Amino acid sequence: MDRQRYMLDTNTVSYIIKGDPASIQQRLVNVPMASICISVITEAELLRGLAKKPKAKQLALLVKEFLLRVEILPWDSDAANTYAHLRTLCEKEGKPLGAMDMLIAAHSVAEGAVLITNDKAFYRIAQHLVLEDWTQTK
Template sequence: MKYLLDTNVCVDYLSGRYPAVTRRLQAAAPDDLRVSSVAVAELRYGAEKSVHKQRNHERLDVFLREVACVDFDRDAASAYGRIRAALEAKGAVVGPYDLQIAGHAVSLGLVLVTGNVREFRRAKRLKVENWRRG
């Protein structure tokens, strides 16, 4: 199975906050893991505004040498638009970056790994897993 890592799962791994996430990422084949350029933008923003900028950027650089970054493209943009419109029609509000990452996972046929399963489960056609739970 191939996976797209949500921003919060990347933070979990980089911070060591959830040992179960670390175990799953280390056990996965590198070719099975991807991170969206949208998540990378969020991670760079977080590192930039942190107290330990240089250390956090360096950790992120190492991580991105191990996990392939996929660019948000037209197919991802189309999936994002469909998902956002469908959720808004139901009155559901989801953060725009989360929806872009969801659209990206759908467009690539990947399972989204997130700690925010509840919010993402509302998006049709999106497969979601939570690796925080052992």
């Protein structure tokens, strides 16, 4: 049986790197590291954040260490196809997301992954995604 995958969005990764809130750290301890992944889109957002803060040396070290430890899923044709359909559907429903959020959402759907986020934008299209908010205690 395939293991459940958990795709962390950019906000969730930021919380992990900062070590807060504790609820995320607790959830991470209970999930096999092999089940945790991020989209290459999230990697791009993290690297852009670092590019905007060239003097944040400690943050850069933490981000790079995180990226070495997590599986980064490449964008592929399945993700592109899912993006095209999901974006069209959401636009018809009058619920478009920002460009990067839509790419991450589509990637999680294409991978059959639970998207871990507390970003309210994703919850506007929750009927199309599998979402969990690890900032909330169980």
